[in-house]
Amino acid sequence: MVNEETTLQSLLRNRKIVRNYKDSELDFPQLSEVAEHAIKIPTAGFSRGIEIVHISEKENIVAIAKYSNEDSYVAKGFEKWISKSLSLFLIIINTKAYHDRYSQLDKKNATNSEDWSIPYWFVDAGASMMNCMLLIEEMGLKSGFLGSHNMDIENIKNHLSIPNDYLILGFVTAGVEKSTNVKKKNTKRKKLIHNEYFTK
Template sequence: MDFGEVIRRRRMIRQYLDTPVPTESLDRIVDAALRAPSAGFAQGQSLIVITDRDQRERIAQAANEQDYVDRGYPRWLSVAPVHVVVTVSEEAYLDRYRESDKLGPDLDTLDWDVPYWWVDGGATMMAILLAVVNEGLAAGFQGSHNFDDLSAVLGVPDTIMPLGVITIGFGAADDQSRGSARRDRRLQADTVHYDRW
């Protein structure tokens, strides 16, 4: 697919057909995720790819899906045939930036105004979201309000932080769901500054 079209077509989709995602597509999506940049090439991002139905159900429970359903929303996480959880490791960056070609001992005085692990996690997410569209599939992202339960279900160590759940599948044609109230995309003139703010 043309890159511009991939960008334009990307939307968060929250309703899916119960059709499995082809393994080759999933492999290419994972491959794209691993091409994301990382500060110092620390590569502190990892992925958990979940296709097991029971595990997806447990993730949906950790996200209180039933509460949403009781409030009239359709099931989302439990229906999506694939979940991908991007995780980041702060430790990986601290270790990397302690190396001699980076900050070495000066690291201990560094105040991470921009914590690079979150930046890199977002870059990985975007790579996945775009690769999904390129495969003719759809993806959504659900942030978590209960990371303790999500981490427990996924069995991640204490030092590893999941960002939330990316859902992947064939989008339902009638998906009208919106995670947030509908608002207009900000105009370029209000958003982009040239040469200075």
């Protein structure tokens, strides 16, 4: 029997970061449901400290593009990316939710959340990022990701009324891919999977 590729396997195989979107006449009402499904993630201690801001209004998308330095990106010769997106999904982190949860009685033997060697909120935030990307892929659109190191966090928080003590991981972009003939980087194959034992 031939092993058929499952839906999820196909979504994972086809997903790729796309940074060039074209204008589209079509409506994608499913975009308004992405956040609701993407937030279905496990969170450390069930802290529920990850939240998603869905941005779909053109003027807000344009404002976020400005605060994400799109102008300097375009000046380097790249196409507009953020402002051409149909939706942006900001992944934001409420670290206080984790600290509050891990100071509860049933967690008194767990490592204090202030001392985690790997803060679990970044793990949880990454899970919601990936959910967004797969849901976008599933509706026939393409996703990208802009990390917060590339943006004016203060202005974005002000513009979207995000509380000051929240962290912004970055945002997932969604759009209709403009051209599929973007040159692929000639990257050497890297060994990323190990069976039983770590091998070089």
